[in-house]
Amino acid sequence: MRFLETNSPVTTGARSVSIRFRDLQIEMAHGAGGKAGRRLVEGLFAPLLYGNSPGPLGDAGIVDLGGTQVAITTDSFVVKPVSFPGGSIGELAINGTVNDLAVSGAKAEVLVVTFVLEAGLPSSVLEAEVRAMAKAAQAAGVRIAGGDTKVVEHGKADQMYISTTGIGRLIQGITIDPASVRPGDKILLSGPIGDHGITILLARGELDMEADLRSDTRSVLPMIEALAQAAATGIRWMRDPTRGGVATSLNELARDCGLGIVLQEERIPVHDAVRGACELLGLDPLHIANEGQFLAVVAPEYADVAMNALSLVPGGEAAQIIGEVREQPAGSVLITTSYGGSRIIDMLVGDPLPRIC
Amino acid sequence: MRFVDEFRKPELISKAAEEIRRLAGTDRHYRMMEVCGGHTHAIYRFGLKDILPENIELIHGPGCPVCVLPMGRIDDGLSIAKDPNVIFAAFGDMMRVPGTLGSPLEHKARGMDVRIVYSPSDALKLARLNPDRHVLFFAIGFETTAPSTALTILRAKAEGIHNFTVFCNHVTIIPAIRAILDSPDMRLDAFIGPGHVSTVIGCRPYEWIAKDAGKPIAVSGFEPLDMLQSIVMLLHQLKNGEAKVENQYKRVVPWEGNRAALKAMGEVFQLRPYFEWRGLGFISQSALRLRDSYAEFDAEQRFEVPGIRVTDPRAAQCGEVLKGVLKPHQCKLFGRECTPEHPVGALMVSSEGSCAAYFNYEHRKTALTQLSVA
Amino acid sequence: MCLAIPGKIVELMSSGDQESAMVEVVGVRRKIDVGLLSEDRPVPGDWVLIHVGFAMSKISEADAADQMRTLRMLGEVEGAMQEVQGYGLDSDRDDAPAEYTAPPITKAIQ
Numbered sequence: 001m002r003f004l005e006t007n008s009p010v011t012t013g014a015r016s017v018s019i020r021f022r023d024l025q026i027e028m029a030h031g032a033g034g035k036a037g038r039r040l041v042e043g044l045f046a047p048l049l050y051g052n053s054p055g056p057l058g059d060a061g062i063v064d065l066g067g068t069q070v071a072i073t074t075d076s077f078v079v080k081p082v083s084f085p086g087g088s089i090g091e092l093a094i095n096g097t098v099n100d101l102a103v104s105g106a107k108a109e110v111l112v113v114t115f116v117l118e119a120g121l122p123s124s125v126l127e128a129e130v131r132a133m134a135k136a137a138q139a140a141g142v143r144i145a146g147g148d149t150k151v152v153e154h155g156k157a158d159q160m161y162i163s164t165t166g167i168g169r170l171i172q173g174i175t176i177d178p179a180s181v182r183p184g185d186k187i188l189l190s191g192p193i194g195d196h197g198i199t200i201l202l203a204r205g206e207l208d209m210e211a212d213l214r215s216d217t218r219s220v221l222p223m224i225e226a227l228a229q230a231a232a233t234g235i236r237w238m239r240d241p242t243r244g245g246v247a248t249s250l251n252e253l254a255r256d257c258g259l260g261i262v263l264q265e266e267r268i269p270v271h272d273a274v275r276g277a278c279e280l281l282g283l284d285p286l287h288i289a290n291e292g293q294f295l296a297v298v299a300p301e302y303a304d305v306a307m308n309a310l311s312l313v314p315g316g317e318a319a320q321i322i323g324e325v326r327e328q329p330a331g332s333v334l335i336t337t338s339y340g341g342s343r344i345i346d347m348l349v350g351d352p353l354p355r356i357c
Numbered sequence: 358m359r360f361v362d363e364f365r366k367p368e369l370i371s372k373a374a375e376e377i378r379r380l381a382g383t384d385r386h387y388r389m390m391e392v393c394g395g396h397t398h399a400i401y402r403f404g405l406k407d408i409l410p411e412n413i414e415l416i417h418g419p420g421c422p423v424c425v426l427p428m429g430r431i432d433d434g435l436s437i438a439k440d441p442n443v444i445f446a447a448f449g450d451m452m453r454v455p456g457t458l459g460s461p462l463e464h465k466a467r468g469m470d471v472r473i474v475y476s477p478s479d480a481l482k483l484a485r486l487n488p489d490r491h492v493l494f495f496a497i498g499f500e501t502t503a504p505s506t507a508l509t510i511l512r513a514k515a516e517g518i519h520n521f522t523v524f525c526n527h528v529t530i531i532p533a534i535r536a537i538l539d540s541p542d543m544r545l546d547a548f549i550g551p552g553h554v555s556t557v558i559g560c561r562p563y564e565w566i567a568k569d570a571g572k573p574i575a576v577s578g579f580e581p582l583d584m585l586q587s588i589v590m591l592l593h594q595l596k597n598g599e600a601k602v603e604n605q606y607k608r609v610v611p612w613e614g615n616r617a618a619l620k621a622m623g624e625v626f627q628l629r630p631y632f633e634w635r636g637l638g639f640i641s642q643s644a645l646r647l648r649d650s651y652a653e654f655d656a657e658q659r660f661e662v663p664g665i666r667v668t669d670p671r672a673a674q675c676g677e678v679l680k681g682v683l684k685p686h687q688c689k690l691f692g693r694e695c696t697p698e699h700p701v702g703a704l705m706v707s708s709e710g711s712c713a714a715y716f717n718y719e720h721r722k723t724a725l726t727q728l729s730v731a
Numbered sequence: 732m733c734l735a736i737p738g739k740i741v742e743l744m745s746s747g748d749q750e751s752a753m754v755e756v757v758g759v760r761r762k763i764d765v766g767l768l769s770e771d772r773p774v775p776g777d778w779v780l781i782h783v784g785f786a787m788s789k790i791s792e793a794d795a796a797d798q799m800r801t802l803r804m805l806g807e808v809e810g811a812m813q814e815v816q817g818y819g820l821d822s823d824r825d826d827a828p829a830e831y832t833a834p835p836i837t838k839a840i841q
Contacts, residue, residue, distance in 0.1 A: 027466045035698060207475055208762035208784070276757035279358065280781070281475065282449070282734045339370040339581070341404020343718040349698050350462070353449035354475060356502065356734050356783050357394050357422065357709050358757050360737035360778060360790055369802050376806040395733020420733075448783070476784025478764055498783075501733065505785040508766045553733045556780060556788040579733065582802055589805065608794035609780050615788060618767045709733075 020047070029350025031078075033243030033289075036350055038252075058176065059239060060104035069170040071106035073097055076163040082129065084203035086195075086214025089162055090132035092291055095217050096242070097166040098140045102221040103238040103294050105174035105228075108140065111166045113147035118157040125159065133162075140219040142166070171225065173232030178256035180236045185325040186303040187261060188296040190223055190310065191216070191318040193246055194274035197288035197352075202277065209280070211273040216292035223316045227296065230309035234302025240294045244348060247286040249295055250333045251347040261333045263323035263345070282355035286335075287348050297325065360608070364580030365403075373585035374408040380592040387413045388544060389591060390681055392534060393499075393551035394421030394709035395579055401718035403581045413588065416681035417711035419533045420551055422497045423450050424679070424703040424710040425634040426526055429665040431456035434495045434524045437660045438469055444487065445471045446480040447495035454706045457667055461495075477509035477523075484513070484521035491520045493656055496527060501553040503527040503645060504618035507625040510647070510654045522656040525646055528632065530554050531562050532643035536634075538570050542682045547591040549584065550576035552606040557622075559614025560602050567600040578606040625651055633666070635703040636675035673702035678711055685715040692716065735782035737790055738763070740773050754781060 021043030029036035060073035075096045082089045098108040113133070117126065137144055195216040202209055220240065227235065237257075241249040246268075254261050270285045278285050292315075298306045303321060310316035323335075329344070336342040381387060391397060397417045400406060406415065419425055435456050438445035445461060452462045452473060465471035470490075474480045480494035496506045506523060513521050530551055537543055550563055555576045566574050573594035577587035587605045594600065604610055625647060632644030647655035656662070669675060673695065674688040685691055685704065695701035697713045704710035708717065738754035738761070745751065750766045752773065765773060765786045773779055779786040 025466065027463060029462070206479070209759060210761075211759040272757040273759050276358065276759035279361070279736050280738075280756055280759060280761060337404055338367040339374070339408060341407045341581075343401055343404050344720075346717050349453070353452050353473065355450045355708065356448045356475075356498065357398070357450050357707065358737070359739070360795060363795070363799060369805075372805050373802065379806065393733050398733075476764075478784055501735070501782055501787070504767055504787075505764070505783050508764065508785070512766075551733065553735050553780075553782060553787070556735075579735075582798075586798070586802060608791045608798060609788050611788065615767060617770045618787070621767065 020044075027350070031243075032348065032350040033248055034348035034350055037244075038347075058104055059100040060106060062104070062106075062170070070167055071101050071104050071170060072165070072167050073100040073104065074163065074165040075100055076161060078158065078161050079200060080158050081200075081203050082125065082159050084199055084215055086199060087217040087291070088129060088132050089160065090129035091136045091217050092215075093162040093164045094133050094136035094140060094142070095219050095291060097164040098142060098219045098221055099240045099291075099294065101166050101168040102219070102224045103176075103240045105176050105224075105235075105238070106168035106170050107221060107225070108142045108166045108168040110143050110145045110168075111137065111164050112145055114163040115147065115149045116157050116161040116163075117149065117151045118154055118159050119151055120154045121159050129160065129162070136219075140221060171228045171232070174228050174235055176235070176237055178237050178253060181253070181257040181259060181297050181325055182236075182299070183259060183325050183327050184300050185236055185297045186300055186321045187250070187263065187323040187325070188298050188303070188306060188310075189246065189268065189320050189322045190220060190293045190295075190316065192269040192271045192274070193241070193290055193293060194270060194278065194285035194288040196291040197245070198274050198277045200289075201281075207281075209277065211277060213271070213273045213277075216290060218292035218315065220292065220294045223310055223313050223319075224294065226309045226313045226316070227306055231298060231302040231306040234299040234306065235296055236299065237297040238294055241290050243289045245285070245287040245289060245352075246295065247284070247333065247345045248347045251345070253297070254331050254333050257325075258330055260326045260329040260331070261323060262326050263333065263335045264338075265335050266338050267320050267322045269318050269320055282357075283352050286345055287352040300324075361580060364578070364582040366582070370408070370581050370585065373582060373589065377413065377585060377588055377592065378410045380589065380596065381410050381413055383412065385412065387546050387592070387595065388416055388681075389413065389547045389549055389588065390416040390418045390537065390545050391549040391577075391584075392418035392420040392530065393554065394424070394707065395553065396549055396551070396577065396584065397421070397711055397714050398709040399579045399581070399584060401714045405581060405584060406719075409588070415549075416545065417678075417714075418537060418548075418681065419634070419637060419679045420499065420530060420554075421704070421707050421710050422499055422502075422526070422528060423454060423707035424675075425528065425533070425636065426454070426497060426703075427633045427635045428456055428667040428669075429633075430526055431461075432458070432665040432667065433662045434493070434656075435461065435464055435469070436663050436665075437493055437524065437656055438464070438471070440491075441470070442490055443470070444483055444490050444492045445469060445495065446474045446483055446492055447471075448475070448497065449473050450707055451495060451497060455700060457665070477506045478512075481509050481513055481518065481521055484518055485516075488520060491522070494521070494523045496523050496525050498527055499530050499551070499554050500527075500557045500622070501551075503626065504557055504615070504621050507621040510625050510651055511621060513654060514651065519653065522654050522659050523647065524656040525626070527626070527645040528634070529628075529643055529645070530558075532640045533634070533637070534563075534566065536637050536640055537680055538566070538572070540680045540682070542677075543680060545572065545681065546595055547572055548574040549587050549591070550574045550602075552576055552578045552583070552610060555604075555606065555610045555614070557615050557618045560604050560610065560612050561614070563602045567602050571600045573600045573603075575603045575605045576610055578609065624648075635669065636679040638676075669702055675702040675704050678704055685712040686720055688712070692720065735780045735787060737778055738781050740765075740775050740777045740779060742775060743773075752786070754779065754786075756781075
C-alpha cells in the first residue's frame, strides 16, 4: 500500500473531496501493482483517507511520536501456492513488511499479524507457515507482538491470507525523498530480478515447465544498513520492486521526481532460468515481482562506496548500478541496448500476461 | 541463449547498421513493410528504428491476429462461455481484448471461468481433467499457430474426448498481404516476410509478390541481426532493380514449408468463403473453419452463436494504419480516447499492434543525442 | 503468431499416439509436442523452434553458422572494393569505361 509521508497528524478532510476513481468494479488488475492499482490508491483511498493533498506516496508512513520519527507500514500476502521453492507465504509476510520499512529508511522492530484462514485448511499447513514466520522474524531481528485471526468459509480464501503491520525507527542519516533526486544520480539494484514471480508461476503447475529456480525472499535490511553506514547522505530514494517489478517502481519514481530514468539493458542482472522462462512465455523480467531486492537512487559521488559496502554483505555481491537519472525523458523510463537502440519501459496495467504473438 | 544471443551481438549489429546506411545512401526513400506483429514487436523491443537511417521507413503490417479479430467474434466466444458449465480457455494475448461487455479478464472478475493457456494442448488437458465441464478453446493466430490447433483436435478425436470445442479464428497471411497490395494508397517498396508463418507455409506462397507485384520480399527471422540482414538483402534487390523471394531465416524456414503441419491443417480445416478482418473489411478465402468431419469439435456447430457484428467507431482510423497509409500517432484518437488502457480500435488492444507498440515503446521518447551511461 | 524460441531436445517421450519431448532453454525444461515434426523426427541433441508448446521446425546449425559468417563479412568486401577504386586505375582515364560497376561478389556470399 502506498503511504502519505507526513509528520503532521493525518486529517481526513472528507467534506469536499472529489473521487477520481471511475472504474465500475474491482478487477484483479487493481491489485497487481501497476497503473490500475495506482488509480485505485490515488483516486479513491488517498483523497478520502489521506487528506486533501497526498503528495508522493511511499512504502511506509512516517509519523512523529512525541519527538521520535517512526515508520509504520502494512502489507497483505495472497499467494498461490502458499508454499514454493525458496519460501512460503509466512516468510513473505515477515520479509515483505521488514523490507517496506527498510526501503523507507527504517529498521523494523515490532510486527503484528492478521490471519484470514479458510475453513478446511489443514492445521499442519498452518503450523508450517507459523514456523516459517517465526524463523523469518528471528532472522530479521523483529518481535511479533500480537495478532488477530479470522476464519472464513471454505472457498472464501485461498487457504490463507496473511497481513502484517510493522513499526520501526528511522535509521540515522537517511532521508528518502523523490524531490531530492537529481540528474546524474545512479540507479542501484541489489541483485537478479524475476526469481520470485517466475518461481510462483512455475510452482502453480499449470505450465509443463520446470526450472532450478527459487524465490528470492529475504530481508534486505542488512544490505540497507550497510548502505546507510557507508553512504547515508547519498541515498535519495529507495523502493522494493514487488508486484509490477522494477519497471513499475522506476516509473513511479520518474513520475514523482519529474525526471527521466535511463537504464542499460546489459547491466541488469537476470538469472538464465528467469530469462529462459520469460522468453518462452513472452514476459519481460522488468515486470516480474521480486521479494528480496531493492532499488536505490544514490548520488554519483557515493556510488562507488555504496557498491563496495553492498559487496561485503552476504547476498549483496550481485548488486549493480543499472542506470542513471537524466533530465529526459521526463517522467518516463528508457532502456538502452549496447548497440544504441532504446525503448520506453512502461508500467503494466495489471498482471503481466504471457503472449504467443 | 543459443541461436538467440549470437544474433544480438552488438558489434555485428553496428556493422549491419553501417552497411545499411552505406547501401541506403541519401538519394532515395525506402518504404518497407514488416507484415508480422512479431516483427513489429521486435523493432520496438530492440530499438531498431534508432539505428536505421532516416530514409528507411518501416511500415507496420496487418499480421497481428489479435488486432484483426472483429469485436463481434470476441462477443460470440464469450456468449458461449456464459454457461457456467463452460470453461473459456485462451492465450494471454486475448485476455484484455475488449468485447462489447468487457474483456475475458473482466468477465472472469464477474464470475466466468476464464483460464489462460500457453498451448492448445493445455486447453485439451483442461478438458481431460474436467470431464463434467466443457472446455471452449478460443483459437487465434495465423498459419504459425493453426497446425498446433489442428493437431490438438486430431488428438482429441483419437482419444474420444467429447467435452472440447474450438472457436476458430485462425486467419491466413497471404490474403492480408494481397489486401495491402491492392489498396490504392499503398506505396511500398519491399516486404520483410513473416518468418514463423513461413516455417509452416514455406517461401513459395510469396512468389506472386515478387513476380506479379514486383516487390522484393525477404523472409526474416526475429532477432536484430535477422531483421537487419533482411533489410540489407532488400536494399540490394531494390538497388539492382530486382524482385524475388529470399529466405533470410534459412536456419529455421524450409523453402517447401512443413509438410506434416500443412497436412494436419488440411485434414482438420477448410477455408471460409470470407471472413471479416477488423480494419480491413471482409476478405475472401482468408480464414479457417473446421471441416464437417470434425464438427463435434467446432464450437460454432455445437453451440448457438449469436453472430454479433460490431463496427468500430468511424473516427478510429485502424484500417489506414493497418495498411501503412497512416502512422499510429496520425490517427485522431491516438493517445487521447484510444490508449492501451482503454483501447478503441484494433491496433491498440494487442501489445504488438502498431498503435500499442508505438504508444508503449516510442512516443514518449524525445530526441536523445547521447545515450552513453558511465 | 510469432513468438517462437529455440530449445534443445533433451528427452523424447511417447505415450501411445502422443509425441512429446522435453526441451531445455537455458536451464528451463518444458514438455512440448513434436507431432508437427513427424516427417523429420528430432532426436535428443537436436535444436528445435518452439511455438505454443509445439516444435515447428528443426534448427540447422550449419545454416546458422553460415549466416554468422555472412554477417561478419558485411561491408568488408565493399571496403576492399573502395580501396581498389581509390588507386585511380579506372574511371579517371579517358579510355576507361563510362561507369565502373562492381562485380557481383557480395551476392554470391549470401
